[in-house]
Amino acid sequence: MSARVPSTASIATFERRRAHANRLPPVVAVSFAWMALLAVVAVLGPVLPIPDPNTSDYDAGARLAPFVSLAHPLGTDGVARDLLSRLISGAGVSLAVGLGSVAIAGVAGIAIGATAGYFGGILDRVLSWLTDILLAFPAIIAMVAITAFIGPSLGTLIVGLGIVSAPQVARVARTASKGYAQRDFIQAAKAMGAPGLRILWRDILPNIMPTVISFAVTLIAIAIVAEGAMSFLGLGVPPPQASWGSMMNDGYGDLKKAPFIVVLPAVVMVVTLLAINFIADWVSRRFDSRSSQV
């Protein structure tokens, strides 16, 4: 049997399959669009023609969602603050905490994890123990403890969640770089006398990034959930700044009278988390070769 020459038909099939794999699935495209919309309105919030999120407006006769009026398209909360403005203002908090804390966790976690995984030995042992010790504190407990002792603020949330998430990134980065440390091209670079840090930076880092990034996207969702929990407990951003979590807490007292005050931020939050999870799922299928097999 002679070598099989691919027919034009099978090349066309192959091309079509590749095009299909590269195309953004509609649900992921919608997720990206939703996140972009949130980012844009959160940044433009202060200049948009909407009421101030922290001012009570008793004059307009507008009270309690779902009372919809021209001045308050989604109604107002229990103290007559515009719900749409507060949702937008809260989006800023969620995005800042999600992206900020994951940025901190990413840099610290990759530095610790990749170093431990690549160099191995006693350094790995010590760094892994430190990671395990930090991971012993459940995230919310660690956040509550940090906040109890240094006080609630946006900075506490971002840095605190960064510290809490860093060991998780470290663990993922360590496992990934440990796998690469044994590979032939790394051994070759070593044999040619490339310094360890250079190998780490030039060869290990680019290779572990897909794995770490797809994990980091999930961490954004986890950070947003944690921010909501902290704000719901009154340990997040101090009032009157709106956050989806604090909005739910504000509305909880009026649950019987006006469930919409709670339902609105809850729905917006769940939609956002779904969007992030769809993106995370897609990122890990698309870029992380290890998870695409299953």
Next chain:
Amino acid sequence: MKDIALRVLHLAVVLFGVSVITFLLIRLLPGDPALSIAATTGSVDQGTLDAIRHRLGLDLPLWQQYANWIVGIFHGDLGVSYRTSQPISTAILTNLPVTVQLVVMAQVLSLAVAIPVALWVAPRRDSWLDRIIAGITFVLQAVPNYVLAIFLVLIFAVGLHWLPAIGYVSLTDDVWGSIRSLLIPTLAVSALLIAMYTRVLRSSMIETLQMDFMLVGKAMGFSRGRLLWGAGLKPSLPSLVTVVGLNFGVLIGATVVVEVICGIRGLGTLLWNAINTRDYLLVQGLVLVFAVAYVLANFVADIIHLIIDPRVRAAK
């Protein structure tokens, strides 16, 4: 045996680290911890300050403070609350049973739902049923426990009046009433666990189904149920055991918020009150209890993993 010894050593290192960090927490207070604590009692004169410094042992070197603190803990002494003058261990022990009951109910419910569902869909991989279950677990993973708690209160307590919105009935008073009183919080914290357990067990079951011994079992004419529950479940369990252990941390965090929402006086509510009243020693004691509980749960999961999975032992 060597594996277990190594894990015990690891456990000791982690517990030591946890105790040091928890001990140092008080130092995070800006400035003089004695001053911050005195401020909460309302009398900031030199006498009070000195008394607090002495009682906390702040006039001793740091390592000695730690030594005294840790020795006290081994005697069950976590100090005395400055707000209530109650021993911290007493406060924790009174609130402990509710939280333990909530955590146990949540884990039992999650496993009771996840195991049958995973075994049901695993042999039907990629069928419409599998896809629907995958969709449900995907959505459940995106709903935070506190959002779910609020919706459950809204539907079952405010709307339908089926369940109490707040309050807890003791297990010793009325078993059924007690379970009922914790049903909303249990459901709220279980959703995420059910989703995760189902996913994990489904994928390891799919791996098991491809093993030769399953084929042999099928050839010998075992029924599907016997194949799945009798032969397939055990080799698929180890990854689930690890995830169950790890999720104790998620569960502990979840109980804090959900207990506050549902007005249940457990450890979570205690922690929340401690922060709002700036009862720093109580916060410290609770953080220690939570972290140690989580570490021990993971340790037990590790050991169970070792016992039920001969492959881990063989690999060493």
